Amino acid sequence: MKTARQAGLIACHFCHTLSKLPEEIESKTQYELKAGKAIIHCPCCQSSLHSRIPNSLGRTWALLLAALILYIPANALPIMTVIYWGEGQPDTILGGVVHLFAQGMWPLALLIFIASVFIPILKLIALFSLLISVHLKVQWRPKDRTVLYRITEFVGRWSMVDIFVIALLVGLVQFGNTASVLPNLGALSFAAVVILTMLAAHSFDPRLIWDAIDDEKSIQDNKSL
Amino acid sequence: MNSNNLNHIASIPSISRLACPDCDLIQTIPPLANNEVANCIRCGATLFKQQKNSINRSLAFAITGLILFIISNLFPLLSLKAIGLTQESSLLSTAFSLLEVNQLLLSIIILLTTFIFPATTLLGTIYILMQIKMNRINCYTAPLFRFLRSTDAWGMLEIFLLAILVAMVKLGDVADVIYGISLYAFCLLILSLSLLSYSLNPHDVWNKLRDSNGCSL
Numbered sequence: 001m002k003t004a005r006q007a008g009l010i011a012c013h014f015c016h017t018l019s020k021l022p023e024e025i026e027s028k029t030q031y032e033l034k035a036g037k038a039i040i041h042c043p044c045c046q047s048s049l050h051s052r053i054p055n056s057l058g059r060t061w062a063l064l065l066a067a068l069i070l071y072i073p074a075n076a077l078p079i080m081t082v083i084y085w086g087e088g089q090p091d092t093i094l095g096g097v098v099h100l101f102a103q104g105m106w107p108l109a110l111l112i113f114i115a116s117v118f119i120p121i122l123k124l125i126a127l128f129s130l131l132i133s134v135h136l137k138v139q140w141r142p143k144d145r146t147v148l149y150r151i152t153e154f155v156g157r158w159s160m161v162d163i164f165v166i167a168l169l170v171g172l173v174q175f176g177n178t179a180s181v182l183p184n185l186g187a188l189s190f191a192a193v194v195i196l197t198m199l200a201a202h203s204f205d206p207r208l209i210w211d212a213i214d215d216e217k218s219i220q221d222n223k224s225l
Numbered sequence: 226m227n228s229n230n231l232n233h234i235a236s237i238p239s240i241s242r243l244a245c246p247d248c249d250l251i252q253t254i255p256p257l258a259n260n261e262v263a264n265c266i267r268c269g270a271t272l273f274k275q276q277k278n279s280i281n282r283s284l285a286f287a288i289t290g291l292i293l294f295i296i297s298n299l300f301p302l303l304s305l306k307a308i309g310l311t312q313e314s315s316l317l318s319t320a321f322s323l324l325e326v327n328q329l330l331l332s333i334i335i336l337l338t339t340f341i342f343p344a345t346t347l348l349g350t351i352y353i354l355m356q357i358k359m360n361r362i363n364c365y366t367a368p369l370f371r372f373l374r375s376t377d378a379w380g381m382l383e384i385f386l387l388a389i390l391v392a393m394v395k396l397g398d399v400a401d402v403i404y405g406i407s408l409y410a411f412c413l414l415i416l417s418l419s420l421l422s423y424s425l426n427p428h429d430v431w432n433k434l435r436d437s438n439g440c441s442l
C-alpha cells in the first residue's frame with residue numbers, strides 16, 4: 001500500500017480526482033513539493049493542486065495564536081448587558097452560566113457551558129497538541145489523533161450558539177428603559193475566537209499526522225533493500 | 226494550464242481508486258451495494274457512499290428547503306410581548322438589530338452565517354443539480370460547486386435554531402413569547418437541510434461533471 005504522494009500522484013482536495021505529477025514538476029526540488037506550491041490545476045474542477053495544504057502548519061499556528069490572544073478579552077470582558085428599569089447588569093460568559101444556574105435553569109446552563117466554555121477550550125488544546133505532535137513527528141496513535149481532529153472540526157461551529165442567543169435577545173428585548181439588552185465587546189471577541197479556531201481547523205492538514213509514519217516506513221524499506 | 230491536461234488524470238471514468246482525504250493512502254473501492262459506505266482501512270474516513278438517485282432526491286430536498294427558507298423569512302420567527310409592546314424578530318432583523326447598536330462586525334457575521342451562506346447553498350445547489358439533470362454543464366459549474374463545498378460549514382441555521390430555543394426558554398419566564406408559522410417552517414427547513422446534506426453525494430456530482438466534459442479547457 002502506498003500513499004498518493006509516494007506514488008507520485010496528487011489527489012484533488014475537492015473532487016478527489018487523482019492526477020499524475022507531470023515530468024517538469026518531478027524535476028522541481030523536493031522542497032518546493034513539500035511546501036505544496038500549486039503548480040498544476042485539477043483537470044476536473046480546476047482547483048489548484050497540492051499534495052498537502054500549502055503552509056498548513058504555519059497558517060494553523062498563526063490562526064490558533066490569534067484565537068488564543070482573543071480568548072482573553074472574550075472571557076474577561078462582558079458579552080452583554082441586560083438593562084432592567086434603567087439599571088445595567090453586564091455579564092461575562094462564565095457569569096451568564098452562573099446566573100442561569102442560580103435561576104435554576106441548569107439544563108440551559110449546562111448547554112451554554114458546553115458550547116461556550118468546554119468546546120472552545122477543547123478545540124484550543126486539541127489543535128495545539130495536534131500541531132506539536134506533527135512538529136515532533138510523533139508516531140503514537142495516528143488513528144485516534146485523526147479522530148480527534150475530525151471531532152474538533154465538527155463541533156467547533158456549535159460555539160456560535162451563544163452569539164446567536166445574544167443577537168436574538170438584542171433584537172427582541174428592546175423596551176426602552178424598562179428592559180433592554182445590549183451586546184458588549186466580549187461578544188465580538190468570542191465570535192472572533194470561534195471563527196479563528198474554525199479557520200485554524202480548516203487549514204490543518206490531517207495527512208501530516210500520517211506523514212511521520214509513512215516517512216519512517218519508507219526509510220526502513222530503503223534500509224532493508 | 227496546458228492543452229495536454231487530460232493526460233495526467235490517473236483515473237478517469239468513475240472513481241474506483243481513491244486517495245484517502247485524511248491520510249493519503251491509495252485504495253481501490255470495491256463495487257458497493259446501494260447505501261453501502263466504503264471507509265478508509267487505515268484511518269476510518271468515509272471514502273465513498275453508494276446512493277441510488279442521490280441527485281433527484283437532493284434536488285427535491287433543496288427545492289423544499291428554498292420554499293421553507295422563503296416562508297420563514299416572510300413572517301417573524303419570534304415575537305415578545307411585554308408592557309403592552311410587541312417586539313418581533315426574523316432572520317434578517319436579528320442581523321440588522323446589531324447594526325442599530327453599533328456592532329457592525331457582529332451584524333455582518335450573523336448576516337453571513339444565518340442568511341447569505343444558507344441562501345447561496347440552497348440556490349447554488351438547485352442551480353447545479355438542474356444543470357446536471359438538463360445536461361447543461363458549463364465552465365462555471367465545477368468552480369461553483371467547489372465554492373459551495375468550501376462554504377458549507379459557514380451556514381449555521383441549525384445552530385441558530387438551537388439559539389432560538391435557548392432564547393425562548395430564557396425569555397419565557399419574564400415575558401410572553403409568541404411564535405407562529407415561520408418558526409414551524411424554520412424547523413422543517415432545518416430538517417430538509419439535514420436531509421439534503423445526507424442525500425447529496427459529492428462524488429456523484431463530481432463524476433457527472435468529470436464525464437460531461439462540458440468545459441473544454
Ligand SMILES: [Zn+2]
Nearest residue numbers: 012015042045
Ligand atoms: Zn478537482
Ligand SMILES: [Zn+2]
Nearest residue numbers: 245248265268
Ligand atoms: Zn485514511
